[in-house]
Amino acid sequence: MLKRQLLAGAWFTLLIVFAALFYAPSASGGEVVTVHITARQFAYEPGRVVVNQGDTVVFVLETVDVTHGFYIDGYDVDVRIIPGETQTVTVVADTPGKFKIRCSETCGALHPFMVGEFIVLRSGVNIAFLGAAFGLVGVVLAATAYVWRRGD
Amino acid sequence: MAATRWHVRDFFSSLILHRGKFDLLQIGIINRLLKHRAFQYAAMMVNLFVFWVIILSGFFGSPVGNRNISIVFVWILWWFALIVLMVPLLSRIWCTMCPLPAFGEWLERRALVKKRSAFKYLSLRKPWPSKLNNIWLQNLGFLAIATFSALLVTRPVVTAIVLLILFVVPVFLVLIYSRRVFCRFICPVGGFLGLFSMFSALELRPKDKTLCRNHMTKECVRGNDNGYGCPWIIYPGGLERNNYCGLCFECIKTCPYNNLALNLRSFGGDILAKTGRALDEAWKSFIMLTLAGLYILVMQGPWGVLKDWSNVFWAPPYGWALTGVGGFLPYVGIFWGLSLAVTPSVFFLFTGASKLASGVRSVPLKKLFIDFSYELIPLALMAWIAFSIPLLLVNWSYIVNALLDPVGLGWNVFSGLYVPWTPLIPAVIPYLQSIVLAVGLAYSIKYSYRLAKQNFPEGKAALKAFLPQVVFLTFVSMIFLWLFMG
Numbered sequence: 102m103l104k105r106q107l108l109a110g111a112w113f114t115l116l117i118v119f120a121a122l123f124y125a126p127s128a129s130g131g132e133v134v135t136v137h138i139t140a141r142q143f144a145y146e147p148g149r150v151v152v153n154q155g156d157t158v159v160f161v162l163e164t165v166d167v168t169h170g171f172y173i174d175g176y177d178v179d180v181r182i183i184p185g186e187t188q189t190v191t192v193v194a195d196t197p198g199k200f201k202i203r204c205s206e207t208c209g210a211l212h213p214f215m216v217g218e219f220i221v222l223r224s225g226v227n228i229a230f231l232g233a234a235f236g237l238v239g240v241v242l243a244a245t246a247y248v249w250r251r252g253d
Numbered sequence: 254m255a256a257t258r259w260h261v262r263d264f265f266s267s268l269i270l271h272r273g274k275f276d277l278l279q280i281g282i283i284n285r286l287l288k289h290r291a292f293q294y295a296a297m298m299v300n301l302f303v304f305w306v307i308i309l310s311g312f313f314g315s316p317v318g319n320r321n322i323s324i325v326f327v328w329i330l331w332w333f334a335l336i337v338l339m340v341p342l343l344s345r346i347w348c349t350m351c352p353l354p355a356f357g358e359w360l361e362r363r364a365l366v367k368k369r370s371a372f373k374y375l376s377l378r379k380p381w382p383s384k385l386n387n388i389w390l391q392n393l394g395f396l397a398i399a400t401f402s403a404l405l406v407t408r409p410v411v412t413a414i415v416l417l418i419l420f421v422v423p424v425f426l427v428l429i430y431s432r433r434v435f436c437r438f439i440c441p442v443g444g445f446l447g448l449f450s451m452f453s454a455l456e457l458r459p460k461d462k463t464l465c466r467n468h469m470t471k472e473c474v475r476g477n478d479n480g481y482g483c484p485w486i487i488y489p490g491g492l493e494r495n496n497y498c499g500l501c502f503e504c505i506k507t508c509p510y511n512n513l514a515l516n517l518r519s520f521g522g523d524i525l526a527k528t529g530r531a532l533d534e535a536w537k538s539f540i541m542l543t544l545a546g547l548y549i550l551v552m553q554g555p556w557g558v559l560k561d562w563s564n565v566f567w568a569p570p571y572g573w574a575l576t577g578v579g580g581f582l583p584y585v586g587i588f589w590g591l592s593l594a595v596t597p598s599v600f601f602l603f604t605g606a607s608k609l610a611s612g613v614r615s616v617p618l619k620k621l622f623i624d625f626s627y628e629l630i631p632l633a634l635m636a637w638i639a640f641s642i643p644l645l646l647v648n649w650s651y652i653v654n655a656l657l658d659p660v661g662l663g664w665n666v667f668s669g670l671y672v673p674w675t676p677l678i679p680a681v682i683p684y685l686q687s688i689v690l691a692v693g694l695a696y697s698i699k700y701s702y703r704l705a706k707q708n709f710p711e712g713k714a715a716l717k718a719f720l721p722q723v724v725f726l727t728f729v730s731m732i733f734l735w736l737f738m739g
């Protein structure tokens with residue numbers, strides 16, 4: 102009985118921490134960040150871009166081989182990166198989470214797998230991942246408790 | 254009308270509420286269709302046509318993968334339909350209509366639709382070697398193909414060659430061994446279809462097993478005027494799991510007592526079936542779980558170096574890899590090492606912990622290891638479904654465009670019509686993937702406990718043995734969650 106109460110207590114504490122993180126104004130962000138990205142067959146360098154919610158991100162894009170695209174899931178960005186030219190695109194990182202950057206120009210065999218990641222933190226943490234992990238633990242506890250109580 | 258409503262009610266209650274089973278053969282039209290001798294033939298013919306168009310287009314169409322139907326149809330449309338719809342809902346229904354074994358089957362029977370007398374079969378009918386009477390060949394074959402998947406799913410000509418091989422091999426096997434030995438023991442798709450069909454909501458089963466046992470002539474095995482004996486070399490009257498039933502529906506034609514049912518049932522029913530459990534199937538689970546993670550990491554992750562390693566092809570002076578064998582070898586090492594050795598070892602440790610925690614000495618560790626491995630099936634299947642969600646949501650426009658311009662050579666039949674590449678709800682995909690993962694995890698936990706209970710029926714031992722498994726399942730799920738959202 103005590104164990105179960107402890108478990109519930111721990112879970113509840115986590116919930117409060119999470120809610121605090123989610124609803125408190127973001128502790129960081131609001132800066133202008135310049136990110137240089139080099140596209141090549143079939144990747145972006147760097148592959149993972151991490152910023153804070155509220156940042157204004159200036160992507161400076163170049164390609165070292167053929168024409169590539171630069172599309173960000175959920176951020177309404179889609180530009181072409183043409184060899185020899187520098188392309189600039191500005192994004193206000195307003196939604197936290199992980200968003201795939203995808204190549205939108207057929208650029209060779211592995212083109213459909215050419216992806217990068219744009220990660221927007223809130224108060225310094227990946228709140229979406231944290232929330233999902235928290236939810237998953239909830240599922241584990243609920244499922245465990247369910248089978249446990251159902252017995253047989 | 255009233256009858257139909259009852260069907261609908263039973264349908265949902267068996268599927269969702271886990272209340273009993275519902276025999277689809279009670280529905281007249283399904284019954285007549287599946288008992289019709291031309292049904293399977295027609296289904297195979299459709300796919301035979303499609304697959305040959307795919308092969309031709311692979312050889313002669315555009316070399317650009319996402320413009321060629323061989324890639325777009327097989328690796329986006331077919332794959333998605335197979336793993337997201339057919340396997341979870343309808344078991345091995347793909348094998349009903351799969352065209353690969355068609356030529357061999359028709360040749361052996363010397364008939365397309367008709368039932369011929371057994372004396373006319375064209376095959377040496379040698380027995381299949383008993384050492385290979387398992388799915389190890391399928392395990393290794395699948396791993397081998399997966400190792401070259403970056404090549405396979407992006408180069409139309411490679412897909413065409415592999416499909417061609419998969420058309421030729423069954424013919425020879427049939428001439429030597431007869432029937433569906435290719436499907437049972439070789440087909441690289443067949444291995445995981447069998448494993449994942451254990452989770453499926455459809456099953457073909459005898460209604461009354463005693464009737465089967467007492468039925469001396471066993472027409473489902475030997476065949477009669479209405480149909481062939483089970484081509485998958487199993488005894489339909491003893492079916493307890495879906496794994497190796499290819500849903501060819503011969504047995505429902507041959508059984509003189511109509512003693513077979515095609516049931517809708519709750520998800521995952523076969524995981525608790527005690528017959529047939531063995532190490533080959535356990536390893537199939539490890540391979541599928543590990544490869545789901547690796548595919549997501551390599552194909553959908555941001556790490557260019559992994560893609561370079563995977564993108565192996567003949568490029569002098571490097572040999573078989575774009576970046577030299579120096580890149581491909583570690584890649585092969587990771588694929589084979591993780592799925593054949595690392596994942597099973599970690600799982601073994603957790604199973605050891607389960608045994609210790611249970612406090613019961615009498616259950617052999619090997620048995621526990623095999624039994625608990627079946628808990629991985631829902632999680633592994635859902636991980637593959639999660640992997641497949643973006644394939645379709647991001648790339649659906651390729652399918653439409655490939656239909657408009659089948660060989661990708663610019664002979665757009667409806668000139669001018671072209672759908673620009675527009676991912677559907679891309680920002681939501683990671684959340685969808687996480688939900689699917691959570692569903693798999695919940696099912697895995699449920700079955701983990703039931704499997705523990707099978708081994709430790711007494712007292713609290715099952716619960717104690719089950720907790721380390723929960724830790725393992727949670728740990729694996731967190732890795733997937735990180736891949737999706739972290």
Ligand code: SF4
Nearest residue numbers: 348351353436440443
């Ligand atoms: S086992 Fe393979 S070849 Fe046989 S029917 Fe199924 S998918 Fe086709």
Ligand code: SF4
Nearest residue numbers: 483498499501502504
């Ligand atoms: S059990 Fe029946 S449906 Fe399944 S493969 Fe054998 S004959 Fe076909």
Ligand SMILES: [Cu+2]
Nearest residue numbers: 169204208215
């Ligand atoms: Cu590109």
